[in-house]
Amino acid sequence: AAGEGAAYLKGLNPEQREAVLHTDGPLLVLAGAGTGKTRVLTTRLAHIIATRLAFPSQTLTVTFTNKAAREMRERALHLLGDAGEGLRWLGTFHSISAQILRKHAELVGLKSSFTILDTDDQIRLCKQIVQAENLDPKRWTPRYLAGLIDGWKNRALTPDRVPPEEAELFGNGKAIKCYEIYQARLKVLNACDFGDLLIHNITIFQENPDILREYHQRFRYILVDEYQDTNVAQYLWLRLLAQGSRNICCVGDDDQSIYGWRGAEVDNILRFEKDFPGAKVVRLERNYRSTRHILAAASSIIAHNKGRLGKALYVGNDSAVNEDADAPKVKVRGLWDGEAESRLIADDIESWVRSGGKHDDCAVLVRASWQMRAFEERFILLGIPYRVIGGPRFFERAEIRDALAYLRLIRSPDDDLAFERVVNEPKRGVGDASLAKLQSYARADGRSLFVLTPMVLQTDEIKGAAKRGLTQFIDQINMWRGKLAGGMPHTELAEMILEESGYTDMLQKDRSPQAQGRLDNLKELVRAMGEFDSLAGFLEHIELVMDAAAGGSGEDQVQILTLHGAKGLEWPMVFLPGWEEEVFPSRRSLDESGLKGLEEERRLAYVGITRARQRCYISFVANRQIYGRWQAVMPSRFIDELPPEHVDAVSETGYSGLPAGSDAFTGTIEDLGERSDYQSPGWKRLKENAGKPTGTPPRDAAGLTATASGTSGFITGARVF
Ligand code: ATP
Ligand code: MG
Secondary structure, three states, X not given: OOOOOOHHHOOOOHXXXXXXXXXXXXXXXXXXXXXXXXXXXXXXXXXXXXXXXXXXXXXXXXXXXXXXXXXXXHHHHHHHHHHHOOOOOEEEHHHHHHHHHHHHHHHHOOOOOOEEOOHHHXXXXXXXXXXXOOOOOOOOOHHHHHXXXXXXXXXXXXXXXXXXXXXXXXXXXXXHHHHHHHHHHHHHOOEEOHHHHXXXXXXXXXXXXXXXXXXHHXXXXXXXXXXXXXXXXXXXXXXXXXXXOOXXXXXXXXXXXXXXXXXXXXXXXXHHHHHOOOOEEEEXXXXXXXXXXXXXXXXXXXXXXXXXXXXXXXXXXXXXXXXXXXXXXXXXXEEEEHHHHHHHHHHHHHHHHHOOOOHHHEEEEEOOHHHXXXXXXXHHHHOOOEEEOOOOOHHHOHHHHHHHHHHHHHHOOOOHHHHHHHOOOOOOOOOHHHHHHHHHHHHHHOOOHHHHHHHHHHOOOOOHHHXXXXXXXXXXXXXXXXXXXXXXXXXXXXXXXXXHXXXXXXXXXXXXXXXHHHHHHHHHHHHHHOOOOOHHHHHHHHHHOOOOOOOOOOOOXXXXXXXXXXXXOOXXXXXXXXXXXXXXXXXXXXXXXXXXXXXXXXXXXXXXXXXXXXXXXXXXXXXXXXXXXXXXXXXXXXXXXXXXXXXXXXXXXXXXXXXXXXXXXXXXXXXXXXXXXXXXXXXXXXXXXXXOOOOOXXXXXXXXXXXXXXXXXXXXXXXXX
16 A cells, blocks of 8 residues: 555554554454554554545544643644644544534524533533422432433433433433423523533534535544543444544544443444444554553453453453563552652652653552642642642633633623623622522523623613613623724733723732732633634633643643543553542442442553553552541452562551451542542532641551451462562
């Protein structure tokens, strides 16, 4: 084939090369972690463009995170040089479907200026529905409703397609009705949520064959990474688009399917071969990432899973390229408590750096975001540079959300959620009562608050300070919108809004210790806006880039992130702390999904270990402070599943791994979930207690004594580490 002697093919093994060169027809690459799936995908993209099978704009490449998309774009540009310009359709499912929806929004009743709601807005909207339906929000929580709706959307179910019996899932038979109201409200708001992006795309394609045909002609090649984590909606979307050229290449690893809780279906891998008969399947078996100890550890854990597709499909990889005889074994360490754990990890990082390594080489991967705090504190104390990826996100801070709400309202007057957020922020005398009046008008009339408010102001419904405040608010927004239309640069406009709205003034008068930080954040926001050439472009970016890392790339920082966020990435040195029962595997996943949940947790352990290239440090503690109380905790059962001959284990406490499921364990660790919003009550309580003297952990706590008895050092049953 053309391009066979090309430089980009050098260094690929025969199977990888085969996958790159097989450009005609459907292709599935199934292989374990670190075998070069992503590398194959990137090289294939380069090959397609370099041999002129398609222009960059005729390829569609879907990755799982924005970070992965950025990296793939960089790699492709590196391989292609200028020829790689114009990769317009390389991104996440969200970003690509948003691009498509902007073009055809009117076909699903939206304007192309639609807003993409984030979780916070979604829940706010659900709260209004729960109230309007007179449901008790304590029994029927808005968050639960939002979760239900997300779940249906993951399964590509519009309200008319939800099985009728599922109506019982919320509000005494009102689940589907609430979903309908939710969708109707979104339309009025000229908004959609993340799930809608794909659903609307699918609707548009299904109802408008001519439009679908356009995309068939456009997308000559489709490439999909992390295919094992696609949900039904994503799958349908891909299938619709791929029916044109049938040149679709998906790469994945069923052992790394970790988004079942979000509707991902591993079975999509099996369906692929059904939907695309004659699909070629390539298996990669050679791992290029990790040392043999790391691979052995990962393989040994995942071997405990029963529900493995891959076993039948391909041979697992254990032939590591890195056969370095001196490679260190995987380290497992038992520590007294979380503080000791963070101290030890920070020390390891410092000595790594002292011996010539970079901070950037190191990652701390946690199961749930609450675990991050201990490391952050330790790193701050020692001055170790770090960043939290997908952590307490810059763009989710209150002042940033307020500023964005102003900008959203300027972009789209129908954005009621933005209106509600800032109409009285800073204070303009518009109380809840006035707002409620406006809302009831808006509900009755079907138009947005921004449109209706001037009409209401003509009447005597709202008087006094509220009337003055609203008049000023509407006038100002109109004026700012005019400035933008008149060509004022969006960064200048943002500064003007913050000044003239009184927002900056409000913060300057604020005597709380956070006020200066909030002002700094707003400055940072305006700076970030400067990187985009339009307000619309910037807002789109914010709405999509949910894993935007503070700090930016290329800086030498330790990275802290969740295991879920680490998928597809790699570091020379990886720390896996908190391997304790109920933390990892998390109690919630076991409670909610039993064995299925456990197997998904185990895949997460496999993902975690396989992120490491040279060194992998697993740790657990004997005591955790939960809600300010010390509790004895047990090592994770996954520690027991590690292969002793590839592991070096030490225990500071004389406390060891115990048989899984032991009755002695009485921990009650709340799994605060993988969402990194730090908003949960547990986190708040932890924070309130932070810095308060807590005394020393109870060395003789009943739980610990009981669980530690009969074991010494690192002995578990017959296994001696
Ligand atoms: P994951 O399942 O974790 O996403 P993956 O299968 O996508 O892993 P890659 O990230 O593509 O694997 O590759 C893992 C590492 O191995 C990368 O550093 C990559 O550059 C390297 N690699 C892949 N193929 C080769 C090869 N043929 N020769 C040398 N290095 C390779
Ligand atoms: Mg990959």
